[in-house]
Amino acid sequence: MSYDVIVVGARCAGAPLAMLLARAGRSVLLLDRSRFPSETMSTHWVLRQGIDLLAEWNLLNDLFATGCPPITEVRMDFGDVVLSGVPTTASGATAVTCAPRRFVLDNLLVRAAVEAGVEVREGVAVSDVVWEDGAVVGVTGAGFTERARLVVGADGRNSTIARAVGAATADDRGALTATSYAYWSGLDVSGVETTIRPGCGVSMWPTHDGLTVVGLVLPRQDFLSRKQPGEQIYLDSLAQFDRLRGCRVESRVRVATNLRNYHRRSHGPGWVLAGDAGYHQDPIGAHGISNAFSDADQLSRTILRALDGGVRIERGLARYEARRNADRAASFEFTCGQAALRPVNDFDHVLSAAAAHPATASELLGMFVGGRRIEQFFAPANLARMIGG
Numbered sequence: 238m239s240y241d242v243i244v245v246g247a248r249c250a251g252a253p254l255a256m257l258l259a260r261a262g263r264s265v266l267l268l269d270r271s272r273f274p275s276e277t278m279s280t281h282w283v284l285r286q287g288i289d290l291l292a293e294w295n296l297l298n299d300l301f302a303t304g305c306p307p308i309t310e311v312r313m314d315f316g317d318v319v320l321s322g323v324p325t326t327a328s329g330a331t332a333v334t335c336a337p338r339r340f341v342l343d344n345l346l347v348r349a350a351v352e353a354g355v356e357v358r359e360g361v362a363v364s365d366v367v368w369e370d371g372a373v374v375g376v377t378g379a380g381f382t383e384r385a386r387l388v389v390g391a392d393g394r395n396s397t398i399a400r401a402v403g404a405a406t407a408d409d410r411g412a413l414t415a416t417s418y419a420y421w422s423g424l425d426v427s428g429v430e431t432t433i434r435p436g437c438g439v440s441m442w443p444t445h446d447g448l449t450v451v452g453l454v455l456p457r458q459d460f461l462s463r464k465q466p467g468e469q470i471y472l473d474s475l476a477q478f479d480r481l482r483g484c485r486v487e488s489r490v491r492v493a494t495n496l497r498n499y500h501r502r503s504h505g506p507g508w509v510l511a512g513d514a515g516y517h518q519d520p521i522g523a524h525g526i527s528n529a530f531s532d533a534d535q536l537s538r539t540i541l542r543a544l545d546g547g548v549r550i551e552r553g554l555a556r557y558e559a560r561r562n563a564d565r566a567a568s569f570e571f572t573c574g575q576a577a578l579r580p581v582n583d584f585d586h587v588l589s590a591a592a593a594h595p596a597t598a599s600e601l602l603g604m605f606v607g608g609r610r611i612e613q614f615f616a617p618a619n620l621a622r623m624i625g626g
């Protein structure tokens with residue numbers, strides 16, 4: 238049998254994309270080498286754009302029904318300035334976010350895909366793509382070959398599909414941080430709390446089962462030069478953090494030191510990349526899940542228009558990639574700056590204004606939670622309005 242679309246990777250990019258295509262009546266095969274529910278490395282804070290898409294897909298209420306606590310307050314400690322309040326969207330509404338455990342969120346997405354009619358195969362690793370006349374026409378793995386009109390690589394940072402099609406890296410700023418995290422109990426955290434110092438960032442937010450995710454971000458080179466186990470560096474660094482005194486670590490510490498900031502050429506004859514496979518930013522800004530959702534949303538529209546004969550598929554995919562890159566350009570630059578963990582000098586005026594005016598603080602916090610676009614927030618006219626010229 239040949240499918241309309243084969244999607245490789247069934248988490249934040251792949252599962253909703255498959256679901257949206259199947260909801261529109263398309264035949265979709267979704268393959269993942271993992272089985273669900275299962276964990277993956279992530280501190281899993283879903284920003285406002287991601288929350289909006291979950292709501293649009295009718296999955297947000299199901300997610301909250303799993304016991305995932307909604308987050309409405311944010312506290313950001315920059316040292317001289319501490320901002321605390323309710324972040325707002327551009328329309329002035331409270332920017333609600335949440336941080337579901339990935340074994341909950343990803344399983345919910347996969348089950349929604351199944352419900353929509355997607356054929357899901359778990360525990361199946363794709364090893365290569367199948368070529369015919371210069372175009373990708375399917376995928377292959379141990380004991381199977383499947384064919385489709387389009388193959389989507391939604392298979393994460395180390396994408397097999399990207400490697401198989403030779404997708405070139407278009408922009409690569411390298412890995413800037415070492416990010417480690419664990420789950421803690423005994424912490425009274427109802428919102429997002431971050432503490433940012435030159436050369437160090439600590440963040441925490443509530444998740445399922447009364448636990449709090451506590452993340453530590455250090456410059457990658459400093460981290461690697463310590464030549465200690467990552468878990469030790471995490472625990473030693475946080476031992477000096479008063480907020481955690483008397484609290485307990487309830488999980489193993491997970492460490493990532495190879496989080497490159499890049500985007501890849503993301504389409505070609507018969508193939509396209511979605512989520513981290515095509516575009517990756519350091520998780521310091523927590524954009525990954527929302528970006529993966531956004532790719533699923535945009536790509537599903539593009540693919541459906543092409544399969545319905547409305548536009549040539551190559552043209553549609555080229556537009557998808559160009560739009561994605563343009564849409565994320567400001568966020569990419571801002572995230573690379575955040576990930577460099579430099580002192581926040583160029584940010585001082587905005588911080589002072591935010592410290593003096595609660596409404597400006599809400600706007601700034603709203604920008605950090607994805608309720609406001611970065612380029613609009615930093616637009617000269619907006620800066621002039623907030624800081625008075």
Ligand SMILES: Cc1cc2nc3c(=O)[nH]c(=O)nc-3n(C[C@H](O)[C@H](O)[C@H](O)COP(=O)(O)OP(=O)(O)OC[C@H]3O[C@@H](n4cnc5c(N)ncnc54)[C@H](O)[C@@H]3O)c2cc1C
Nearest residue numbers: 246249250270279280281282363392393512513520525526
């Ligand atoms: C330490 C850390 C903290 C993070 N914190 C946040 C955060 O707070 N908020 C946020 O928004 N983002 C965060 N992220 C980023 C976020 O986790 C990713 O951006 C997001 O998971 C990307 O989703 P995806 O579907 O593109 O890829 P993935 O989630 O990586 O899923 C890819 C899937 O493809 C499957 N796969 C891979 N290769 C194959 C193959 N050959 N055959 C079959 N299946 C395959 C894998 O099994 C996997 O299930 C963090 C990341 C890290 C590393």
